[in-house]
Amino acid sequence: MACRWILKDNHLAISMADGIYFPSASNIVSARESCGNVYINGCECGSPELDIPDLKFSRFNCTLKVELACHNNDFTLSPYVEKNGNRWSVILCQGKIIDSIVVENRWFFISNVDEFQEVFDEVDVTSSGTISLSQYLKLKKFNFERPLFEDNVDSYSLLKTPNDGSPLNGLGLNATLYPYQKIGFEWMAFMLEQTHGCILGDEMGLGKTLQIIAILTLEKRFDRGPALVIAPISLLDNWVNECRKFSPTLKTLIHHGSDRTGYYKTFMDYDVVITSYSTLCNDIHFMNMICWNIVILDEAQNIKNFDSERAEKCKAIRRNQSIAVTGTPFENHISDVLSLLEFIQPNIFNNAKELSEQYSDDVNGGKQIASFLSTLMIRRVVTNVSNDLPAKVEINQPIRMSREESERYISYINEIKQGDSENISIGMFTNLRMFCTHPFIVSPEKNEKDPCNISVKYQRLCEIMQNIIDCGEKVLIFTSYVKMFELMKTDFINRWKIQASEINGSTPIEERQKIVDAFNASDKSEILLLNPRAAGVGLNITGANHVIHYNLEWNPSLEAQATARSYRNGQKKNVFVYRLYYQDTIEEIIQNKLDEKKDIADVIVTESNTIHNKKLISEILNKLPI
Structure with a gap:
């Protein structure tokens, strides 16, 4: 079959009866050097100059370049060569890069096609133009290992998802998302659709849980099966409460404790199953009997250690989609971030531990990883979105006691029940309240050094504190008991090398303002421990923008006055107020x-300090953490 040579899209091609064929550079050279005709793809061809007399052949090669770009969330791949100050597009035909080009009637061999072709084959790139986000991420990973591509993608443009037809419309949430939360939700929905995984890295206090609940509600709409939320023990009940508050149609189950289900099909009856990292490690084979629609890691920095059991088990969960939620995506080492990337993108980062060895654990390595991370993570800090937030953000943190704590709490309840039920005083419930601050306060454990190992509530306090310290900010902690002051001061210096200041009833009046002045003037992260009665009025402590009420007071005005030490005129930051309390307890x-x-003190307590409100007494005695 006779054919003829033509120019097509800057390339030499052969026009055949059934279409156009792009020969390789070696085919073209053979046709030119042959004394007669040659057969290329079944066609008899002569030299290209016979059909294109003005065509010249250069003895110099040119180099292929490939640009990656993004516009309106459409990713593009554009191969080209540069000649005479201009760009000339190179096409792919049936997945193969054409290895020659014609520029201004001069033919050039493209010398470096093979290295790009190898990558394109692995990523399944078959044509130039539009590629998927998943393909872009794989190409970006190759770029880290061996720089090939011009990556001109502005990762932050991914945050500008279209508002028209937002998946938030008609979702039925019992909340109005702040503008930045709406962006976060829409971005996560887009990323899950495109790549099946992402990181929500907003700073503490910006409502990450609500954004995730919006995603879980969206997933329920598609009826794709149950979601799994893995969180620290201290946050399990908070997840249930927040789901009930913001999306009551979500059916939730806490899978934790000795009474948890042993029948995997039970999970299928729920929209969201909530479990702890420790429970997951124990039940991984049982929980892998289904494939979860989406797995959420809350406080995902828990898997930063590649070699830890929890990291291994979390990455082994059968799932279709993944979201890592953390306010501190990077803590100490490059490997912290790579471990998160391996969880959310296992098909791309299938051996992040090995990958971590390719990057220096310093600023340069951090810059390389940051370039990749910016595509897969959305992170906002308070200073960026402060105009969206109210001046005071109140955060309730309900916490579930451990089994050991529950048993001891119940024993105190039983002691009270054995007494005179007609003359129960506030003081008789003091042991209950003190125990809720920490078991050490009522019964020190001589062999236990870490107070986090004994109290779930104290563990949650330290998690919050770690985030505050990581942000370099200051915090006021209100607690009523001297022994708790002592425990905190000793532990904080051991845990963070921070000497906490304190103001309580024994602090001389003339010293209190000096302590406050030094605290406000410091430019470092600082901790100030306060008794709400001794320091709840008169002091201006606007140097702190975090307030933690570690044990709640009967009198609500006492708490309000304590909060006002920070939330007052002169405060230049948004103030975050945390209330930590045990569920199913006093x-x-x-x-x-x-x-x-x-004001409970006015309602239930007489001058003799005796509680006569029998309904309240019954409520306290029958509220059991089991």
Whole structure:
């Protein structure tokens, strides 16, 4: 079959009866050097100059370049060569890069096609133009290992997802998302659709949980099966409460404790299953009997250690989609981030530990990883979105006691029940409240050095504190008991090398303002421990923008006055107020009364300090953490 040579899209091609064929450079050279005709792809061809007399052949080669770009969330791949100050597009035909080009009637061999072709084959790139985000990420990873591509993607442009037809419309959330939360939700929905995984890295206090609940509600709409949330023990109940509050149609189950289900099909009856890292490690084979639609890691820095059991088990979960949620994506080493990337993108980072050896654990390595991370993570800090936030952000943190704590708490309840139920004083419940601050306060453990190992509530306090310290900010912690002051001061210096200041009833009046002045003037992360009665009025402590009420007070005005030490005129930052309390204990009853805005001290206590409100007594004695 006779054919003829033509120019097509800057390339030499052969026009055949059934279409156009792009020969390789070696085919073209053979046709030119042959004394007669040659057969190329079944066609008899002569020299290209016979059909294109003006065509010249250069003895010099040219070099292929490939640009990666993004516009309106459409990713593109553009191979080209540069000649005479201009760009000339190179096409792919049936997945193969054409290895020659014609520029201004001069033919050039493209010398470096093979190295790009190898990558394109692995990533399944078959044509120039539009590529998927997943393909872009794989190409970007290759670029780290061997720089080939011009990556001109502005990762932050991915945050500008279209508002029209937002998946948030009609979702039915019992909340109005702040503008930045709406962006975060829409970005995560886009990333899950495109790549099946991402990182929500917003700073503490910006409502990451609500954004995730919006995603879980969206997933429920598609009926894709149950979601799994893995969180520290201290946050399990908070997840349930937040789901009930913001998306009551979500059916939730806490899978934790000795009474947890042993039948995997039970999970299929729920929209969201919530478990702890430790429970997952124990139940991984059982929980892998289904494939989860989406797995959420809360406080995902828990898997930063490649070799830890929890990291290994979390990455082994069968799942379709993954989100890592953390306010501190980078803590100490490059490997911290790579471990998160391996969780959210296992098909790309299938051996992040090996990959970490390719990057220096310093600023240069950090810059390389940051370039990749910016595509897969959305992170906002308070200073960036402060105009969206209210001046005071209140965060309730309900916490579930461990089994050991629950058993001891119940024993105190039983002691009270054995007494005179007609003359129960506030003081008789003091042991309950003190125990809720920390078991060490009522019964020191001589062989236990880390107070986090004994109290879930204290563990949550330290998690919050770590985030505050990482941000270089200051915090006020209000607690009522001297022994808790002592425990915190000793532990904080061991844990963070920070000497906490304190103001309580024994602090001389003339010293209190000096302590406050030094605290406000410091430019470092600082901790100030305060008794709400001794330091709840008169002091201006606007140097702190975090307030933690570690144990709640009967009198709501006492708490309000304590919060006002930071949230007052002169405060230049958004103030975050945390209330930590144990569910199904006397602390939850206090919290409920605070929500009702009742001054419990006026309502239930007589001058003799005796509680005559039998309904309240019964409520306290029958609220058991089991």
